[in-house]
Amino acid sequence: MSQHILTAVAWPYANGPRHIGHVSGFGVPSDVFSRYQRMAGNKVLMVSGTDEHGTPIQVQADKEGVTARELADRYNRVIAEDLTGLGLSYDLFTRTTTNNHYAVTQEIFKGLFDNGYIFPKTTMGAISPSTGRTLPDRYIEGTCPICGYDGARGDQCDNCGNQLDPIQLINPKSRINGETPVFVETEHFMLDLPAFAEVLGTYLQSKQGEWRPNVLKFALNLLGDLQPRAISRDLDWGVPIPLDGWSEQANKRLYVWFDAVIGYLSASIEWARRSGDPDAWRQWWQNPDAKSYYFMGKDNIVFHAEIWPAMLLGYSGIGARGGKAGSLGALNVPSEVVSSEFLTMEGRKFSSSRQVVIYVRDFLARYDADALRYYIAVAGPENQDTDFTWQEFVNRNNGELVAAWGNLVNRSISMAAKNFGVIPEAGELTDADRALLERSRAAFGPVGAELNRSRFKNAITEALDVVRDANKYLAEQEPWKLKDDAERQKSILFTALQVVDDAKTMLTPFLPASSNKVHAMLGGEGVWSGMPEIREVDEDGGTPYPVITGDYKDGARWEHRPIKPGTPLAPPVPLFKKLDPKVVDEELARLDTPAE
Numbered sequence: 001m002s003q004h005i006l007t008a009v010a011w012p013y014a015n016g017p018r019h020i021g022h023v024s025g026f027g028v029p030s031d032v033f034s035r036y037q038r039m040a041g042n043k044v045l046m047v048s049g050t051d052e053h054g055t056p057i058q059v060q061a062d063k064e065g066v067t068a069r070e071l072a073d074r075y076n077r078v079i080a081e082d083l084t085g086l087g088l089s090y091d092l093f094t095r096t097t098t099n100n101h102y103a104v105t106q107e108i109f110k111g112l113f114d115n116g117y118i119f120p121k122t123t124m125g126a127i128s129p130s131t132g133r134t135l136p137d138r139y140i141e142g143t144c145p146i147c148g149y150d151g152a153r154g155d156q157c158d159n160c161g162n163q164l165d166p167i168q169l170i171n172p173k174s175r176i177n178g179e180t181p182v183f184v185e186t187e188h189f190m191l192d193l194p195a196f197a198e199v200l201g202t203y204l205q206s207k208q209g210e211w212r213p214n215v216l217k218f219a220l221n222l223l224g225d226l227q228p229r230a231i232s233r234d235l236d237w238g239v240p241i242p243l244d245g246w247s248e249q250a251n252k253r254l255y256v257w258f259d260a261v262i263g264y265l266s267a268s269i270e271w272a273r274r275s276g277d278p279d280a281w282r283q284w285w286q287n288p289d290a291k292s293y294y295f296m297g298k299d300n301i302v303f304h305a306e307i308w309p310a311m312l313l314g315y316s317g318i319g320a321r322g323g324k325a326g327s328l329g330a331l332n333v334p335s336e337v338v339s340s341e342f343l344t345m346e347g348r349k350f351s352s353s354r355q356v357v358i359y360v361r362d363f364l365a366r367y368d369a370d371a372l373r374y375y376i377a378v379a380g381p382e383n384q385d386t387d388f389t390w391q392e393f394v395n396r397n398n399g400e401l402v403a404a405w406g407n408l409v410n411r412s413i414s415m416a417a418k419n420f421g422v423i424p425e426a427g428e429l430t431d432a433d434r435a436l437l438e439r440s441r442a443a444f445g446p447v448g449a450e451l452n453r454s455r456f457k458n459a460i461t462e463a464l465d466v467v468r469d470a471n472k473y474l475a476e477q478e479p480w481k482l483k484d485d486a487e488r489q490k491s492i493l494f495t496a497l498q499v500v501d502d503a504k505t506m507l508t509p510f511l512p513a514s515s516n517k518v519h520a521m522l523g524g525e526g527v528w529s530g531m532p533e534i535r536e537v538d539e540d541g542g543t544p545y546p547v548i549t550g551d552y553k554d555g556a557r558w559e560h561r562p563i564k565p566g567t568p569l570a571p572p573v574p575l576f577k578k579l580d581p582k583v584v585d586e587e588l589a590r591l592d593t594p595a596e
């Protein structure tokens with residue numbers, strides 16, 4: 001039975017281009033999942049956009065001598081182009097500087113405020129003495145007062161997992177310029193997280209055995225020390241606070257993390273309006289049978305496993321203070337938070353300033369998108385921190401994509417096209433033929449089950465095992481030696497082509513572009529797996545901006561489909577590019593080239 005599936009993808013921050021470490025956490029995994037769910041017949045809504053508010057945007061804009069809006073406009077487009085180049089099938093990838101997003105964010109604030117889960121409080125805020133601007137919590141580092149870790153951030157310590165306030169840090173320093181922040185009294189609004197301790201505990205405990213252990217353990221560990229959390233800041237770049245006496249203040253805005261998580265909802269509402277059915281979003285947000293999966297890196301677990309659920313619950317009138325649902329109605333909390341670990345590069349942490357980085361667009365200018373997607377799926381940071389090395393990338397591209405999958409496609413189709421011109425009709429099948437065909441058909445179950453659980457490494461490994469079995473079968477059957485036994489040759493090639501078609505289907509969520517090529521090589525017609533596109537849109541005649549969207553109602557289905565003998569075949573073209581081993585040295589040299 002078809003199910004509504006919301007794929008909520010972390011919002012990339014619009015202060016610069018994204019590198020491959022970013023997309024390994026939020027981008028490729030969410031797309032693999034969404035493509036599988038669509039193939040399985042479910043109704044998927046995949047949404048995200050660029051996160052464009054907050055002090056970091058203003059800091060970068062000042063550095064570049066432009067306005068915050070100009071900076072956000074530039075990187076919104078850069079990021080949209082990069083994610084489209086990777087084939088990420090968003091139903092809507094938008095931005096947080098839309099009128100729609102402002103309205104939805106303010107509505108959630110008012111609902112939480114009316115239910116008593118937001119309150120004003122005088123706090124000590126961190127100010128940059130050189131600029132007078134608020135320093136974001138994450139832009140302050142120091143020694144953790146709890147565990148002594150040197151490098152804790154102003155919002156939490158990644159070593160012990162505890163939430164922090166910047167003023168608690170020992171020897172706090174600004175990450176922007178190294179200066180010691182000044183702490184001054186300022187009035188801000190706080191989200192009363194302790195009021196959700198009980199309901200969050202029940203919610204998280206119900207996820208035992210469903211969520212990745214690292215995510216659930218981290219979230220549960222934070223429950224014992226929930227503190228009210230500031231949701232406003234002293235700055236002029238952000239969503240205005242929708243209360244009398246506050247909305248008029250030019251230097252008081254909602255904190256960027258508060259409005260960013262609301263983006264999943266606002267993007268869904270924007271998608272519905274653009275689809276012609278303004279209430280369509282409700283099927284994913286209010287249907288009790290709908291499921292929602294949130295994809296991000298592990299540094300965002302606290303926001304998605306605790307703070308965002310608390311906001312949704314509080315707006316719905318659920319928490320220690322009760323209340324009633326706001327005008328949008330009661331809203332579903334996340335079904336699962338699918339968090340990846342961190343990707344490093346050649347043993348070093350990604351760092352744009354130190355040139356330890358490769359941006360998505362630079363990667364795509366030199367290599368295939370499917371090659372990167374494959375690497376992330378099979379060797380990415382799914383369950384533990386993982387190191388990207390150019391040597392492993394080249395080895396996997398040449399040894400697995402080219403030599404295993406590409407080779408199976410090429411020699412099966414080229415032999416059949418050369419000898420028969422069409423998919424041949426099978427004669428009497430041998431035990432070896434039937435065993436491989438059954439092996440291939442049976443793999444849809446376990447591969448699909450692993451994809452459904454976001455176990456991407458297991459899924460693609462199982463699919464590639466089918467490919468390896470097919471290559472072994474061809475090596476043993478040696479159809480190229482059967483020029484005098486055309487009937488047996490036909491049966492072998494029919495068997496191989498059927499497995500190629502099955503493998504193409506199983507690999508489609510991971511390798512959509514190359515799977516489309518295989519579909520065409522096998523004589524397939526129409527679109528097999530839809531690809532995203534950028535469209536220029538506007539709001540009420542305002543300045544146009546790019547969004548990612550697409551038509552994904554295509555032919556791809558998660559099932560074995562018998563191939564049709566007699567279908568014309570054309571000589572195949574290489575599916576993947578074999579990389580020269582010199583690529584490793586060239587890329588390592590780029591890493592060691594100082595930034596200008």
